[in-house]
Amino acid sequence: MSNLFVYGTLRHVPLLAVVLGREADAIDMSQARLSGHLVHGVRGEDFPFLAKGDGNADGLLLRGLSETDVARLDFYEGGYDYALIPLQVTSDQGIEDAQVYVSEAAAWVPEGLWSLADWAAAYGVFTVHKALEEMSYFGSRSRAEVDQLLPTIKSRASAKVIAGTQEILHNPSQLSLSDVTVSKLERPYANFFSMEEYELSFRRYDGTMSETVKRAVFMGTDAALVLPYDPVRDRVMLVEQFRLGPTARGDDKPWQLEPIAGRVDGGETPVQTAHREAQEEAGLTLQRLESIGKCYASPGGCTEYFHIYLGVADLPDEVVGVSGLEVEAEDIRSYLYSFEEVMGLVDRQALDNAPLILALLWLSRHRERVRAAA
Incomplete structure (x- = not known):
């Protein structure tokens, strides 16, 4: 002792x-x-x-x-x-x-x-969340191995901080996290992403607690997504890059056309991430951000949470090119589309990236206001 x-x-x-x-x-x-x-x-x-x-x-x-x-x-x-x-x-x-x-x-x-x-x-709150995951590896991983995971551990901790402090959205049932009882939590896989397996019960609508059920969840992070829009030229910028999700699904088009996007790093706010990613992925300095929405990507089995923005920017013809961080093996090409052209892609169902479609539909509702403010 x-x-x-x-x-x-x-x-x-x-x-x-x-x-x-x-x-x-x-x-x-x-x-x-x-x-x-x-x-x-x-x-x-x-x-x-x-x-x-x-x-x-x-x-x-x-x-x-x-x-x-x-x-x-x-x-x-x-x-x-x-x-x-x-x-x-x-x-x-x-x-x-x-x-x-x-x-x-x-x-x-x-x-x-x-x-x-x-x-x-x-x-304080961020560090406690970070330590909860770090200490879960005690006895199964070396400190050096955990250090390799720290960037993503910090991002997951930031996501928990944001989730615990953001305003409560529309909640007709008034049920909350206090109506869930976790009896067992295991983390069978952890790397850039992780998987968590739960044994839990939740409150039913009749007021009783459910039986204990087993559920698994993919642990992502919060992410900031930006649709750059030039209200003077009435055009948007989209970026294209290789994505593993379509590849693993067997899609013959694994390169996705999408908004600028990136995970919220540890200690970062979604707004800071949006500005940083615009610089890294497209070399853009955004004039201002407008919030499009905040939403789960797939709440049935994934924690990934999107903070989606319209990024007002100057988008001349010469702004496009290939960008990305070399240390992250990023190879990202940018394209410019007029508003009418890109909405034609939406109408023809020629786009298959959900946050991109959501952002464009939002723009179609708010375009005149954004242009009038330019």
Whole structure:
């Protein structure tokens, strides 16, 4: 059994409970401080590091940790380049020996004193969601393997944050997430995407709970989609790229004509994603965005959620070309269509990309207003 002093994000008790794998009231902990040290923020990052300095580093002293507890903590903190060293801290019981995670990354640039309250307000919920998936791999994957998954883990965590904070849409039954009871959750596959298998029950319309059922879901992310539109020239830009979905289905046309689109990265908002993807996929600087809608792609078996926008932009003839990020093996061609031409494709059912069709139909309803505002 050993003691550990935590001074950074693990002072956020909901996160600590996830990392240790038990409820907060089952953790032996008390307030403590480490003299001669300060906790600094890291420029461009959402975590702190400890450095010697005139003052005290406030934290929590965790007592009586088991080997499994320490292994779980090492697994989590291994993603942040920390190592354990022995130090002495002062608690309500006096001076006590404890292990402390200290940064090995000398290249980090300090940026002011770190605040737990400020961090929790900005990143607390996101980090807890991220840690829930990270810690689900404890004992089955190495820390290095989990680090490879971190970008998509962060994107899935961002999706959960957005889902938990967005306004409630039309809900005639008034049923909510509290009317679902999950008895078992497993993640048999995780890579760029993941699969989750649930055993759960849900409230029926007669007020009773259903029997326990087994369901599987494809875990995607939230995505921002943009239909670029030039209201002066009355034309849209569409992009074309190879897509695996049609390929796996056996479609002889696996290159899809679609809106600009990309996943919402960890810590990003859908609006930020929309502007970033317009630059990456088409070299476009959007003048403004109008929300077309927010919707699930296929709610029966997929978490992917679309934030669809009209992107008002200048679209001269020479704006088209081939773009995309080389590091993501993107090869994306852009095309320009007049409004009448592209709506003709809709009418002839010559397009088979659902968010594109939805965006174009929205434009057909709002086109005159958008043009009048140009």
